[in-house]
Amino acid sequence: MSKPDSRAETAARIRHLLDTEGDAVAENTRGFNRGRYESTGELADYEALKDEARAIKEDAIERLPELIDDLREAVEARGGHLYVADDAADANAYVREVVDGDNVVKSKSMTTEELDLNEALAADDARVTETDLGEWVLQLADEAPSHIVGPAIHKSREGIADLFAETFDLDGDDRPETAEELTRFAREKLLADIREADVGVTGANFLTADSGTMALVTSEGNARKTVVVPDTHVAVAGVEKVIPSVENLAPFVELIGRSGTGQDITSYVSLFTPPVPSPPVEFGEARRASAERTASAKPDAPMADPGTAAGDGATEAHPDREFHLVLVDNGRLDMREDDDLRETLYCIRCGACSNSCGNFQSVGGHAFGGETYSGGIATGWEAGVEGLDTAAEFNDLCTGCSRCVPACPVQIDIPWINTVVRDRINRGADPGAFDPLVEGLTPDDEPAGLAPSKRLFGNFETLARLGSATAPLSNWGSNLGPVRAAMDRWLGVAPERDLPAFERETLVDWFAARGGPRVSERLARREAVVYPDVYTNYADVDRGKAVVRTLEALGVRVHVPGSAAVASGRAPLSQGMIETARGKAERCLDALLPEIDAGRDVVVIEPSDLAAFDREYGKLIPETDADRLADGCYEVLEYVYGLLENGADPGGLTGGDGDAVAYHAHCQQRTLELEPYTVAVLERLGYDVTTSETECCGMAGSFGYKSAYYELSMDVGEPLVEQFGDADRVLASGTSCGEQLDALLDSSPEHPIKAIAPL
Numbered sequence: 116m117s118k119p120d121s122r123a124e125t126a127a128r129i130r131h132l133l134d135t136e137g138d139a140v141a142e143n144t145r146g147f148n149r150g151r152y153e154s155t156g157e158l159a160d161y162e163a164l165k166d167e168a169r170a171i172k173e174d175a176i177e178r179l180p181e182l183i184d185d186l187r188e189a190v191e192a193r194g195g196h197l198y199v200a201d202d203a204a205d206a207n208a209y210v211r212e213v214v215d216g217d218n219v220v221k222s223k224s225m226t227t228e229e230l231d232l233n234e235a236l237a238a239d240d241a242r243v244t245e246t247d248l249g250e251w252v253l254q255l256a257d258e259a260p261s262h263i264v265g266p267a268i269h270k271s272r273e274g275i276a277d278l279f280a281e282t283f284d285l286d287g288d289d290r291p292e293t294a295e296e297l298t299r300f301a302r303e304k305l306l307a308d309i310r311e312a313d314v315g316v317t318g319a320n321f322l323t324a325d326s327g328t329m330a331l332v333t334s335e336g337n338a339r340k341t342v343v344v345p346d347t348h349v350a351v352a353g354v355e356k357v358i359p360s361v362e363n364l365a366p367f368v369e370l371i372g373r374s375g376t377g378q379d380i381t382s383y384v385s386l387f388t389p390p391v392p393s394p395p396v397e398f399g400e401a402r403r404a405s406a407e408r409t410a411s412a413k414p415d416a417p418m419a420d421p422g423t424a425a426g427d428g429a430t431e432a433h434p435d436r437e438f439h440l441v442l443v444d445n446g447r448l449d450m451r452e453d454d455d456l457r458e459t460l461y462c463i464r465c466g467a468c469s470n471s472c473g474n475f476q477s478v479g480g481h482a483f484g485g486e487t488y489s490g491g492i493a494t495g496w497e498a499g500v501e502g503l504d505t506a507a508e509f510n511d512l513c514t515g516c517s518r519c520v521p522a523c524p525v526q527i528d529i530p531w532i533n534t535v536v537r538d539r540i541n542r543g544a545d546p547g548a549f550d551p552l553v554e555g556l557t558p559d560d561e562p563a564g565l566a567p568s569k570r571l572f573g574n575f576e577t578l579a580r581l582g583s584a585t586a587p588l589s590n591w592g593s594n595l596g597p598v599r600a601a602m603d604r605w606l607g608v609a610p611e612r613d614l615p616a617f618e619r620e621t622l623v624d625w626f627a628a629r630g631g632p633r634v635s636e637r638l639a640r641r642e643a644v645v646y647p648d649v650y651t652n653y654a655d656v657d658r659g660k661a662v663v664r665t666l667e668a669l670g671v672r673v674h675v676p677g678s679a680a681v682a683s684g685r686a687p688l689s690q691g692m693i694e695t696a697r698g699k700a701e702r703c704l705d706a707l708l709p710e711i712d713a714g715r716d717v718v719v720i721e722p723s724d725l726a727a728f729d730r731e732y733g734k735l736i737p738e739t740d741a742d743r744l745a746d747g748c749y750e751v752l753e754y755v756y757g758l759l760e761n762g763a764d765p766g767g768l769t770g771g772d773g774d775a776v777a778y779h780a781h782c783q784q785r786t787l788e789l790e791p792y793t794v795a796v797l798e799r800l801g802y803d804v805t806t807s808e809t810e811c812c813g814m815a816g817s818f819g820y821k822s823a824y825y826e827l828s829m830d831v832g833e834p835l836v837e838q839f840g841d842a843d844r845v846l847a848s849g850t851s852c853g854e855q856l857d858a859l860l861d862s863s864p865e866h867p868i869k870a871i872a873p874l
């Protein structure tokens with residue numbers, strides 16, 4: 116259970132990271148993100164490439180044991196060795212034996228971070244030097260990576276200059292300051308270490324089972340030197356890195372740089388089939404002696420180019436080379452058997468899910484990350500390789516906004532992995548002191564030990580029903596100082612937030628009281644059910660009325676049946692309460708499918724409910740039912756757009772007459788690619804629309820209400836202040852987005868339907 120003290124600690128830790136690392140992380144991740152939009156936008160068929168990449172990974176993980184056998188055969192045929200390590204201790208023991216206390220240079224590898232390989236090698240007095248600039252900076256600073264692709268993105272140039280000056284005792288003209296000077300300084304230091312190294316340790320982005328080829332995708336050239344300079348090469352990679360063939364590399368090479376750093380192609384894409392054919396590189400005296408030996412033995416033989424297949428007999432492995440491939444299981448083979456965590460193994464570690472995440476942009480991987488991995492997918496990795504306890508430390512930072520989903524080049528449902536792990540964490544929690552108090556009061560299907568704040572937010576439907584039935588007393592009472600203080604202390608509800616005010620007359624009651632549908636069956640262009648979601652039905656009844664009036668003005672026969680006033684399950688889902696959400700999904704299905712079967716369209720106002728129908732119901736209820744529901748549902752402005760496109764007369768609607776509006780679409784609405792409909796309708800009705808550029812406003816349903824995350828939530832929304840701070844009229848599709856904009860801008864945002872509804 117999340118206790119007041121631990122919430123305060125979480126808030127303090129986040130505040131510290133916002134102050135110390137937030138600016139650098141935000142600048143870098145937002146830059147990567149913009150690059151991704153530009154670079155993937157130039158692809159002729161981005162979605163087809165993602166489909167191809169996904170299919171290759173699905174196939175590879177399905178056939179993994181067979182592919183590992185093929186890879187072993189290919190590696191051993193060249194004289195290399197392949198070892199499958201059960202866990203970190205096993206992998207480290209193998210590498211220690213190979214290294215035997217010698218000097219090691221290492222290229223960037225998250226898998227070796229996962230193993231704590233450097234620490235293991237240090238036990239034998241081996242000197243290990245990281246050769247990736249970011250990793251080297253962190254090695255000097257004794258810090259952990261904050262991003263899986265850009266490990267030192269939390270550090271500023273000035274901070275790195277100070278670090279170098281302090282570590283190497285530099286001052287005056289010797290002190291490097293500019294990015295170029297810092298890079299040159301690091302390059303000289305690292306080249307000296309590479310020259311002296313006995314063993315090169317690398318990771319591998321991909322390993323092909325057909326030939327034993329490994330692909331290294333890097334922004335710097337030192338990984339290549341790590342492979343070819345020392346005579347011994349150890350590659351350490353998770354078992355999931357194996358793909359069937361060299362041909363399969365193509366879509367990944369296209370996608371990995373574009374997705375991660377926004378580069379059309381990463382600076383270095385190196386393919387090696389180790390042991391490589393070139394001789395180990397020698398320097399100074401050793402090189403001269405070696406050259407003389409070679410010249411006297413074969414005077415006409417060309418010099419092999421290090422790292423390439425040039426020269427006489429170059430396709431053969433060079434006899435002086437030693438190669439060891441360590442494939443690491445460490446929980447991965449169990450993940451492969453786990454229906455929900457299996458998808459994690461498709462991850463190609465591009466970092467796009469981190470860059471596209473609003474929370475990550477503000478605090479980076481030192482808050483949104485575990486022992487090794489960071490960002491949205493870290494929950495899957497950490498739960499699989501470390502365990503639920505590690506995942507529990509940061510899993511709440513995934514708000515389920517889904518902005519990472521279209522960014523992921525292998526289409527992993529990252530929010531679902533986070534939801535499943537949250538559910539498992541909830542189920543593993545110890546029973547709490549409050550359980551006897553809430554037992555029987557909260558109509559959920561969750562176990563004892565669930566944090567009271569999760570139970571509160573997950574049961575929002577019950578709260579809303581009660582609040583509406585007792586309004587206005589409930590609104591007055593819930594805002595009393597002592598009540599808010601108690602809610603903060605015991606339930607973790609941020610006192611800074613305004614609570615929703617409930618209406619005594621619900622949308623369903625209002626619709627029934629006015630006499631039901633007003634457009635006759637004979638004249639109706641379409642027949643629709645407006646889904647009375649929890650918030651619209653009990654709190655923002657006005658936007659529901661505006662929807663009814665708008666659709667009727669466009670010739671739709673509208674119904675708002677009381678039977679449909681059931682929650683979608685979005686609220687419990689966001690708290691990881693999957694069984695409770697499943698129950699609500701079944702009720703929702705029972706209410707809405709008969710309407711669809713009767714030929715009625717279902718019009719949904721709240722984007723997060725539509726996203727639940729469209730994206731999550733397939734995991735909660737039979738897929739065929741979920742598909743039927745999703746096919747019959749429309750986001751309200753999407754529906755209006757369709758009506759207008761099909762000839763409905765907009766004359767009865769309110770027009771903008773050139774008025775400027777600032778519009779923020781809900782993050783899940785963007786993932787479903789529905790934002791353009793709202794913009795098109797507003798423009799068609801004469802508004803001058805500016806759309807927001809942020810991925811997420813930071814509120815993300817209940818996230819911004821939680822006292823531990825209030826400051827983070829406000830920081831995530833800060834770019835909206837910069838963009839919309841001077842706007843006279845602000846529109847937002849999501850309930851929580853509207854509340855966040857209200858807090859950030861001190862204005863009163865409206866749902867876009869209110870801008871076009873008949874007066």
Ligand code: SF4
Nearest residue numbers: 462463465466468523
């Ligand atoms: S989950 Fe997808 S977006 Fe995230 S790092 Fe892995 S491949 Fe990239």
